[in-house]
Amino acid sequence: MGDTAGTKTIPEEGLGALDEILGFHIRLAHNAVYRHFTETFADLGLTQKQVSVLWLIEDSDDIAQTDLGRRLQIDRATIMAIVNRLQSRGYVERSQSKTDGRRQTLHITPAGHDALQKAWTANRIHEEWLKSKFTPEEVDVLINFLRRIHD
Amino acid sequence: MGDTAGTKTIPEEGLGALDEILGFHIRLAHNAVYRHFTETFADLGLTQKQVSVLWLIEDSDDIAQTDLGRRLQIDRATIMAIVNRLQSRGYVERSQSKTDGRRQTLHITPAGHDALQKAWTANRIHEEWLKSKFTPEEVDVLINFLRRIHD
DNA sequence: TCGAGTTAGTATGTTGTGCGTACCATAATA
DNA sequence: TATTATGGTACGCACAACATACTAACTCGA
Numbered sequence: 001m002g003d004t005a006g007t008k009t010i011p012e013e014g015l016g017a018l019d020e021i022l023g024f025h026i027r028l029a030h031n032a033v034y035r036h037f038t039e040t041f042a043d044l045g046l047t048q049k050q051v052s053v054l055w056l057i058e059d060s061d062d063i064a065q066t067d068l069g070r071r072l073q074i075d076r077a078t079i080m081a082i083v084n085r086l087q088s089r090g091y092v093e094r095s096q097s098k099t100d101g102r103r104q105t106l107h108i109t110p111a112g113h114d115a116l117q118k119a120w121t122a123n124r125i126h127e128e129w130l131k132s133k134f135t136p137e138e139v140d141v142l143i144n145f146l147r148r149i150h151d
Numbered sequence: 152m153g154d155t156a157g158t159k160t161i162p163e164e165g166l167g168a169l170d171e172i173l174g175f176h177i178r179l180a181h182n183a184v185y186r187h188f189t190e191t192f193a194d195l196g197l198t199q200k201q202v203s204v205l206w207l208i209e210d211s212d213d214i215a216q217t218d219l220g221r222r223l224q225i226d227r228a229t230i231m232a233i234v235n236r237l238q239s240r241g242y243v244e245r246s247q248s249k250t251d252g253r254r255q256t257l258h259i260t261p262a263g264h265d266a267l268q269k270a271w272t273a274n275r276i277h278e279e280w281l282k283s284k285f286t287p288e289e290v291d292v293l294i295n296f297l298r299r300i301h302d
Numbered sequence: 303t304c305g306a307g308t309t310a311g312t313a314t315g316t317t318g319t320g321c322g323t324a325c326c327a328t329a330a331t332a
Numbered sequence: 333t334a335t336t337a338t339g340g341t342a343c344g345c346a347c348a349a350c351a352t353a354c355t356a357a358c359t360c361g362a
């Protein structure tokens with residue numbers, strides 16, 4: 001161990017200059033949230049993205065992939081992969097759009113609906129864990145700040 | 152909603168219930184930051200994680216991988232992969248620790264130092280973009296909030 | 303001092319995501 | 333009609349997170 005002699009000067013805990021970087025804190029926070037999410041959703045085996053997508057599909061039945069991507073700010077190719085996974089699990093289905101031959105409309109299957117029910121419960125726990133770190137007013141402020149970043 | 156033609160009721164823009172979820176906003180914000188970071192650092196070809204790690208190694212010369220992981224909250228196997236990439240680029244080197252045979256101490260090469268210099272410039276631009284969305288006081292508040300999440 | 307348990311590093315493999323590129327079919331338009 | 337734009341798809345690459353398993357080195361208690 002770095003004894004008393006001055007040779008080993010490993011800063012014990014600090015993050016140094018990184019601590020000033022806003023982007024860095026966002027990454028760390030996101031990571032922490034991601035980890036807790038994964039834990040909470042371990043039984044379901046769904047990721048954040050998958051739940052978000054599933055959620056939005058249920059919310060807006062017959063939505064197309066492109067719109068999905070637009071709202072969640074996800075690349076066309078990436079949303080494709082996510083929907084594929086959801087589909088191969090039997091949670092969503094694709095069908096042809098009547099009005100536009102290029103489009104595929106997405107909808108939730110009963111199994112997907114069930115998964116979403118469970119996801120809702122898990123998410124309540126997850127959100128409570130997260131929000132418990134703040135007062136309700138602070139939550140509002142924080143969401144407002146974050147919206148400024150991603151809007 | 153579907154006032155005009157009735158059949159297609161795709162909510163125009165909203166995120167529905169998702170909009171209430173704090174975790175969801177963190178994800179979106181993180182994503183936006185990630186994208187801008189990638190753009191800004193395109194020339195360098197370094198990721199957020201790589202820069203963070205490089206930075207910390209320079210900051211604390213002879214740090215071990217484990218300590219790195221502890222500070223950045225990154226898994227042992229994951230930090231391994233990151234350091235490998237950095238090493239194969241010639242940005243960092245490993246050497247045996249004198250005091251503990253299990254440990255590898257990490258240090259920056261001149262090439263790594265150069266890369267960090269450029270990263271510093273790129274990061275200034277990136278941070279300015281990010282922080283320009285807030286007043287200095289708000290930045291402090293935000294960092295404080297984020298720290299609560301990841302600490 | 304010996305042996306059990308812990309810690310650091312490593313290798314390997316899987317999963318999910320993000321993005322680039324290319325291709326095709328179908329609109330939309332000039 | 334010819335051209336361009338759009339939506340979906342396939343393929344491939346790079347990264348990251350994590351699990352598992354193994355070795356070597358250290359620590360500590362009986």
